[in-house]
Amino acid sequence: MNQSTPLLSLQPGATGSIYAIHDMNPILRRRLYDLGVHEGSVVSMKQRGPFGGPVTLECNGQLLGIRVKEARGIEVSVC
Amino acid sequence: MSSFALVGNPNTGKTSLFNTLTTSYEYVGNWAGVTVEKKIGDLKEGGGQLVDLPGIYSLHPLSKDERVATQYLIEETPSALINIVDASQLERNLALSIQLLEYGRPIILGLNMMDVAKSRGIHVDIQKLQEQLGVPVIPLIARTGKGSSEILSTLKDFGAVDSPVLTLDYGAAEEAITDIEKMLTSIPNLPNHRWVALQLLAQNPVILQALSSQIDMAEVDAISNRCEAKLLQAGYISSLPEWIRSVRAGFIEKLCHTVLDRSTQKPHNLTERLDAILTHRYLGIPIFLVFMFLLFKVTFDWIGNPLSDLLDGFISGPVSDGINNALDAVGASSFTHALIVDGIVAGVGGVLVFIPQIFVLFFIISFVEDSGYMARVSLLMDSLMEAVGLNGKAFIPFIIGFGCNVPAVMSARSIEQPKDRLLTTLLIPLMSCSARLPVYALFAGVFFQSHQALVVLSMYVLGIAMALLLCKLFSSYLLKNEANVFIVELPPYRLPQGRSLMRGTWEKGKGFLRKAGTLILGGSVLIWFLSYTGPGGFGVEMDDSFLAKIGGLLATLLAPLGFGTWQAGASLLTGFLAKEIVVSTMNIIYHVPNMEGLQGQIALSFTPLQAYSFMAFVLLYTPCLATVGVIRKETSSWRWTVFSIGYALILAYLISLIIYQGGRLLGFS
Ligand SMILES: Nc1nc2c(ncn2[C@@H]2O[C@H](COP(=O)(O)OP(=O)(O)O)[C@@H](O)[C@H]2O)c(=O)[nH]1
Numbered sequence: 046m047n048q049s050t051p052l053l054s055l056q057p058g059a060t061g062s063i064y065a066i067h068d069m070n071p072i073l074r075r076r077l078y079d080l081g082v083h084e085g086s087v088v089s090m091k092q093r094g095p096f097g098g099p100v101t102l103e104c105n106g107q108l109l110g111i112r113v114k115e116a117r118g119i120e121v122s123v124c
Numbered sequence: 125m126s127s128f129a130l131v132g133n134p135n136t137g138k139t140s141l142f143n144t145l146t147t148s149y150e151y152v153g154n155w156a157g158v159t160v161e162k163k164i165g166d167l168k169e170g171g172g173q174l175v176d177l178p179g180i181y182s183l184h185p186l187s188k189d190e191r192v193a194t195q196y197l198i199e200e201t202p203s204a205l206i207n208i209v210d211a212s213q214l215e216r217n218l219a220l221s222i223q224l225l226e227y228g229r230p231i232i233l234g235l236n237m238m239d240v241a242k243s244r245g246i247h248v249d250i251q252k253l254q255e256q257l258g259v260p261v262i263p264l265i266a267r268t269g270k271g272s273s274e275i276l277s278t279l280k281d282f283g284a285v286d287s288p289v290l291t292l293d294y295g296a297a298e299e300a301i302t303d304i305e306k307m308l309t310s311i312p313n314l315p316n317h318r319w320v321a322l323q324l325l326a327q328n329p330v331i332l333q334a335l336s337s338q339i340d341m342a343e344v345d346a347i348s349n350r351c352e353a354k355l356l357q358a359g360y361i362s363s364l365p366e367w368i369r370s371v372r373a374g375f376i377e378k379l380c381h382t383v384l385d386r387s388t389q390k391p392h393n394l395t396e397r398l399d400a401i402l403t404h405r406y407l408g409i410p411i412f413l414v415f416m417f418l419l420f421k422v423t424f425d426w427i428g429n430p431l432s433d434l435l436d437g438f439i440s441g442p443v444s445d446g447i448n449n450a451l452d453a454v455g456a457s458s459f460t461h462a463l464i465v466d467g468i469v470a471g472v473g474g475v476l477v478f479i480p481q482i483f484v485l486f487f488i489i490s491f492v493e494d495s496g497y498m499a500r501v502s503l504l505m506d507s508l509m510e511a512v513g514l515n516g517k518a519f520i521p522f523i524i525g526f527g528c529n530v531p532a533v534m535s536a537r538s539i540e541q542p543k544d545r546l547l548t549t550l551l552i553p554l555m556s557c558s559a560r561l562p563v564y565a566l567f568a569g570v571f572f573q574s575h576q577a578l579v580v581l582s583m584y585v586l587g588i589a590m591a592l593l594l595c596k597l598f599s600s601y602l603l604k605n606e607a608n609v610f611i612v613e614l615p616p617y618r619l620p621q622g623r624s625l626m627r628g629t630w631e632k633g634k635g636f637l638r639k640a641g642t643l644i645l646g647g648s649v650l651i652w653f654l655s656y657t658g659p660g661g662f663g664v665e666m667d668d669s670f671l672a673k674i675g676g677l678l679a680t681l682l683a684p685l686g687f688g689t690w691q692a693g694a695s696l697l698t699g700f701l702a703k704e705i706v707v708s709t710m711n712i713i714y715h716v717p718n719m720e721g722l723q724g725q726i727a728l729s730f731t732p733l734q735a736y737s738f739m740a741f742v743l744l745y746t747p748c749l750a751t752v753g754v755i756r757k758e759t760s761s762w763r764w765t766v767f768s769i770g771y772a773l774i775l776a777y778l779i780s781l782i783i784y785q786g787g788r789l790l791g792f793s
Contacts, residue, residue: 072186072540073609078369079181080613081216091396095405098507099516099610105215106244108395108614110503112510115609 052090052119053100060089061121069118073111081105088121126172127200128279131193131224132208133217134179135615137236137266140624141208142176144269145276171279172203181216183223184328188545189537194330197227198315204230204282206275208266211241211248214384218376223323225257225290228316230282233261234275240616245388253383258288267621289316294371296358300325300351304344311338325351326365395496395616402497408504417581419488424565424577428481432565433719436477440718444469459662463652466715471648471708475640477719478562478704483633485558489527490628494620498523502612512592513599515539515610518548522591525555526584527632529751532557533758543603547595549758550768553747554591556584558636559703563742566707570723571732579736583743590744590775639702643749647705651698652712666713685741685777686734686784696741702748733792737784744776 049064063084066074082088082104091101091108099110130145132138146165163176177196178189185191196202207224209217224231233253241248254261260278264271294301304321314320323331325348332341352364360367402411422428447469451461492498498520506516517539525532532552539545556564564580572579654671658664666672675694682688682696691713699706714725730738746769747755756765 070609073611075184075186076181076540076609076611079216079219080611081219083373092399092403093405094403094507095408095504096507099503099612101399101403101503101614105213106389106392107213107216108392108399108616110506110516110610110612110614112506112610 049120049122052088052102052116052121053113055090055121055123057090057092059123060087061123062087063119064122065120067118067120069115073115077111080107080109082109088119126203126279127175128167128172128204128206129175129177129196129202130206130208131177131220132179132234132236133181133210133213133220135613136179136208136210136213136217137264138176138179138208140266141206141234141236141264141272141275142174143627144266144272146174167276167279169276169280171276174206175202180220182220183323183330184326185330187538187540188542191330194328195334198320198331198334201315202229204232204279206232206234206279208234208236208264210237211235211263212237212244212246214246214248215376215380218379219372221257222290222292222372222375223319225259226292226316226319226322228289228319231259232275232278232282233257233259234264234266234271235261236264236266238263238270239265239267243390244392245386245390247385247388249383249385253379256379256383257290267624289318291318292371292375294322294368296355296360297325297351297364297367297371299354300347300364303347307339307343311335322368326368392616398617399500399614403500403503408500412501412504416584417577419485420577420581420584422488423481423484424580428484429565429569429576431480432477435480436719439469439473439477440720443473444718462656462663463649466656467648467652467712468645470711470716471651471705472640472645474707474711474719474722475562475644475704478565478707479633479636481561481565482558482636483629485561486527486632487625487629489524490625490632491620492523494618494624494628496615496617499612499614503614506610506612508592509595510608510610512596513608514544514547514595515608517610517612518544521548521552522555522588525552525557527558528635529553529555529557529747530635530754531632533751533754536758541608544608546759546764547598547603549755550598550764550771551591551595553751553755553768553772554587554594554744556587556743557703559639559748560743562704562707564739566710566719566722567726567730567735567739569719570727571730571735583739586740586779587743590779594771594775639704639750643702644705644708647698647701648708648712651694651705651709655712666715671713684785685780686737687730687741689729691729692738696745699742700746700749702750703742706742731793733784733787737780737787740783741776741780744772744779746772746776 052061055061063082063086065084077083086104088102088104091103093100094110097113099112100116101108101110130138130142142165145167147168165174167174175196177193180190180193183194183197185194205224207221209221221233235248235250250261250263262271262274262278301318301321304324305317308314308317308320320331324335324344348364355362355364355367362370402408447464451464501523502516502519505519509516509518521532521536524535529552532555533549536545536548536552539548564583568576568579651671655666655669656663658669660668671694672690674697675690678693678697679688679690682693691710694713695706695709698709711722714722716722716725752765752769755768756762759765
């Protein structure tokens with residue numbers, strides 16, 4: 046059984062599948078959905094940004110950046 | 125005439141395809157949202173018109189430019205759609221395609237970026253995709269134009285036939301769809317009713333708005349509530365819009381399973397390696413700053429200025445002599461002679477010598493846009509922008525603003541939240557556009573010869589610093605925005621192509637040339653005329669002219685800033701038309717044949733401190749006429765437009781006052 050952990054706890058390069066998304070701004074949530082990031086999709090952590098800045102994620106070969114405070118709401122189960 | 129629309133996700137190569145399909149061309153860029161307005165071109169071989177719509181992820185808009193596309197689909201009836209999809213990102217792109225297929229117009233799927241997909245080891249079975257969707261699928265490489273003739277020939281014998289509409293089974297929502305369709309039967313000029321019904325049930329704001337006066341919205345709500353209750357009963361916890369999305373997602377997943385072979389997929393090696401450095405936690409920002417510094421070095425010291433000097437020599441030498449000789453030969457009157465030589469040649473020529481700097485700057489901006497670095501810059505700058513109440517995406521319009529504020533204001537449309545958009549729009553004029561460059565180049569060339577790039581850079585930094593400061597101020601007191609969000613797509617890095625760079629540079633730079641031929645030409649004639657005439661009649665001494673009188677009114681006001689001369693007042697006043705006119709006016713006023721002469725005059729009229737204060741004033745004092753026009757258009761508010769001029773004037777006055785008076789206290793002159 047896979048344990049769910051916060052996305053932010055992933056090391057750069059590690060991958061997980063999204064288990065739940067909590068308390069996220071609806072606009073952001075929609076945009077993430079448009080980019081294929083939703084429950085069940087596989088994301089990998091690429092990089093932490095400068096000065097607590099945005100994290101870079103990859104999903105389906107698409108790179109995208111979101112803020113740390115928003116990424117906090119994403120839980121993944123590590124595959 | 126047939127009209128076709130080009131629809132697709134941002135950054136999938138729409139603009140590139142548009143350019144290869146049409147005889148006129150558009151601007152290409154490698155960051156989401158370069159096409160900010162719908163653009164129309166004539167198809168090659170006279171097949172009709174092609175409309176390039178802004179990039180969208182779904183028909184459900186989040187930002188203003190996304191509305192344009194949905195609005196187009198509901199208001200107009202294109203003969204056919206060309207849906208361009210990125211073959212290397214098929215799954216994500218198809219979410220939009222499904223909604224377009226339901227729309228019911230004939231449609232071609234242009235499968236672009238085939239080269240990228242191939243090199244990344246992604247194989248798409250075109251035959252199968254075509255069978256499953258029931259529409260023609262054409263593989264493309266928009267960048268090289270491969271596949272565009274197939275598109276043109278398919279479009280030709282299209283139109284007449286109605287292609288089959290894609291009908292998914294929405295299960296528990298089917299009853300609601302049928303009910304809504306019944307309500308729509310009496311309304312004329314609607315696209316496919318099932319499509320409209322689905323968009324209504326999915327709460328698409330554009331469609332809701334378009335139909336709000338034509339059907340009973342309470343009834344629509346009742347229908348969707350009933351349907352949601354049914355979904356709940358069946359054990360789904362999702363809302364109706366979510367249900368609709370999940371049905372589509374399920375279809376796409378199955379489809380991709382049959383048409384995609386990802387077994388040999390490779391990661392983005394190059395992009396990852398570059399990102400590891402360029403967006404590095406600690407190195408990213410210093411690299412960006414070094415990059416900006418090099419940009420100025422190249423634009424001024426290394427390439428721009430030497431070329432500019434050559435051009436100046438050419439205009440003041442052979443061109444002026446030629447015109448003088450020609451005027452003498454035809455026996456022109458002294459009035460005509462003065463008009464042409466002292467007015468037009470001095471005014472327009474004085475600005476034209478800066479073409480090299482401006483084109484070099486535009487070339488570099490095009491390179492940054494096309495390479496994919498621009499999106500990374502917004503990532504790097506997000507923390508800073510968040511601290512002042514905006515988000516990193518606003519940084520992109522700011523950088524475009526270095527080229528010209530007008531397209532910068534338009535590109536702010538891709539920012540999702542209205543308040544962020546307004547804030548960005550209001551602050552863009554503080555970004556030092558290329559039209560201000562001639563002024564800096566002139567003054568820095570006279571007073572700060574050994575540190576020219578640095579002094580000019582300091583103007584840009586001053587503009588940015590003021591923008592950040594005011595942003596904090598406005599967002600805390602004036603435009604309190606709720607939680608602002610940030611999300612940016614990072615396209616893979618691509619080496620920009622020479623051809624598209626040239627086009628991008630030309631597209632941006634030609635506005636400058638056009639301005640030189642119209643506004644600046646007209647302005648120069650007017651200014652010259654005002655300097656040639658006065659209360660005493662024609663041909664008066666410059667100091668007795670109308671221009672001197674008008675400028676004199678401002679002089680007392682400007683005296684505390686260090687440039688209380690009528691010449692400075694008059695140039696600033698005319699500079700509102702376009703900031704480079706400041707230089708044209710000085711050329712006319714000081715009555716000099718070339719840049720060297722003007723530099724000599726300026727050296728006599730200003731001290732270095734006064735010059736610096738003047739440069740800062742020109743940077744900040746008001747958006748130019750064209751920018752004011754576009755701010756008015758984008759904000760649809762005179763109040764905000766007047767505000768943008770007002771705050772800039774106050775700011776400019778304060779800053780120049782601080783620079784001049786502070787500088788004097790510190791013992792500078
Ligand atoms: N390798 C490759 N690059 C492409 C292709 N089509 C477009 N591009 C590049 O993708 C970037 C975005 O293209 P653009 O036409 O601006 O996309 P738009 O945002 O959808 O209008 C540009 O850098 C293009 O040069 C293609 O088929 N192959």
